[in-house]
Amino acid sequence: MSREEWKSSLRILAVVAGVATAVACGGSSYSSNPTAPNPTPSSTPAAAADVTITINGMLGAQSYSPNPAPVKAGQTVAWKNADSTTHAATGAGFDTGAIGSGQTSAPIRFSTAGNVDYHCSFHPTMVGTLNVQ
Numbered sequence: 001m002s003r004e005e006w007k008s009s010l011r012i013l014a015v016v017a018g019v020a021t022a023v024a025c026g027g028s029s030y031s032s033n034p035t036a037p038n039p040t041p042s043s044t045p046a047a048a049a050d051v052t053i054t055i056n057g058m059l060g061a062q063s064y065s066p067n068p069a070p071v072k073a074g075q076t077v078a079w080k081n082a083d084s085t086t087h088a089a090t091g092a093g094f095d096t097g098a099i100g101s102g103q104t105s106a107p108i109r110f111s112t113a114g115n116v117d118y119h120c121s122f123h124p125t126m127v128g129t130l131n132v133q
């Protein structure tokens with residue numbers, strides 16, 4: 001190997017090494033990966049009510065079932081609308097608001113013993129009673 005050849009070989013080596021260094025430094029596999037965010041927890045489902053009353057439809061005293069509904073003082077009650085029309089349950093001090101077809105109201109707590117009469121705010125002929133014991 002002549003001196004000229006040796007120099008040119010060194011130059012090639014330098015270029016190769018430089019490229020290798022650039023690749024190693026430019027690589028992002030180990031330096032720029034953002035830390036993955038923690039998975040966001042799914043929204044916790046609303047707590048189930050202690051007592052669920054089914055809304056059957058505009059059926060007078062048979063609109064809600066069971067009716068009267070036994071409830072222990074301190075328990076929560078929800079109304080599940082099994083009819084194709086929007087209904088509700090409202091009485092002294094409580095109102096479920098509109099409950100769409102297939103939906104269930106938020107639980108409502110009844111703390112005081114006694115009978116609680118209620119009706120549908122859209123259809124006053126729909127009546128029911130909670131028997132809070």
Ligand SMILES: [Cu+2]
Nearest residue numbers: 087120122123
């Ligand atoms: Cu109704």
